[in-house]
Amino acid sequence: EVQLEESGGGLVQPGGSLRLSCAASGFTFSSYAMSWVRQAPGKGLEWVSGISNSGGRTYYADSVKGRFTISRDNSKNTLYLQMNNLRVEDTALYYCAKLIGRDGYKDYFDYWGQGTLVTVSS
Amino acid sequence: QSVLTQPPSASGTPGQWVTISCSGSSSNIGSSYVYWYQHLPGTAPKLLIYKNNQRPSGVPDRFSGSKSGTSASLAISGLRSEDEADYYCAAWDDSLSGYVFGTGTEVTVL
Numbered sequence: 574e575v576q577l578e579e580s581g582g583g584l585v586q587p588g589g590s591l592r593l594s595c596a597a598s599g600f601t602f603s604s605y606a607m608s609w610v611r612q613a614p615g616k617g618l619e620w621v622s623g624i625s626n627s628g629g630r631t632y633y634a635d636s637v638k639g640r641f642t643i644s645r646d647n648s649k650n651t652l653y654l655q656m657n658n659l660r661v662e663d664t665a666l667y668y669c670a671k672l673i674g675r676d677g678y679k680d681y682f683d684y685w686g687q688g689t690l691v692t693v694s695s
Numbered sequence: 696q697s698v699l700t701q702p703p704s705a706s707g708t709p710g711q712w713v714t715i716s717c718s719g720s721s722s723n724i725g726s727s728y729v730y731w732y733q734h735l736p737g738t739a740p741k742l743l744i745y746k747n748n749q750r751p752s753g754v755p756d757r758f759s760g761s762k763s764g765t766s767a768s769l770a771i772s773g774l775r776s777e778d779e780a781d782y783y784c785a786a787w788d789d790s791l792s793g794y795v796f797g798t799g800t801e802v803t804v805l
Contacts, residue, residue, distance in 0.1 A: 617781075617797070617798055619796065620785075620793055623794070632792060633793070634793055666737065668739070678792070679787040681742065682740075682785075683745075683751070685740050687737075688739070
């Protein structure tokens with residue numbers, strides 16, 4: 574059974590940093606691209622970032638480019654999202670999602686985690 | 696900011712047919728497959744339709760998808776109370792080099 578468990582969310586002040594983690598199990602983690610998707614309170618889903626199976630290719634939404642960094646450790650079956658210079662508008666529930674292929678583009682998400690809440694507020 | 700446009704809400708009585716539209720452009724729906732997700736806020740979204748009209752195993756055949764040009768649709772036939780949820784379309788956008796989601800449609804079963 575595929576399982577994705579996010580952690581690392583919490584309350585942080587504007588301008589602060591936070592690192593999210595996503596522990597994966599039930600599939601060969603190193604064979605699949607992964608992504609982060611978020612949902613702000615009362616808003617819809619927004620894709621944030623993606624990474625290929627090897628970590629060699631990364632993709633970012635314009636709203637987070639230059640502030641967020643996606644990475645993965647295939648030896649630990651874990652996906653990360655380093656978030657720097659956080660803004661109030663980054664407040665959201667952050668989901669980890671598995672893609673069906675290796676590259677991370679023109680693909681789709683077949684499994685999602687339950688999410689971890691990030692609140693940016695002074 | 697969502698690039699794909701959906702109606703904010705749709706509703707029907709049990710057993711009725713409901714359709715949800717998703718409007719995009721040549722850089723996303725026009726050049727990519729469309730996917731549909733069912734989502735109850737705070738829970739893991741669920742894949743309903745992939746590659747425009749394919750259903751994953753376990754998804755009832757009451758759900759069907761279609762695509763024409765730069766628009767797509769999700770149809771729910773034989774509406775049931777458990778279908779109450781938010782529904783999102785999604786596609787890869789070549790101009791943005793990223794995924795885009797629809798604005799979301801809340802389905803209510805009256």
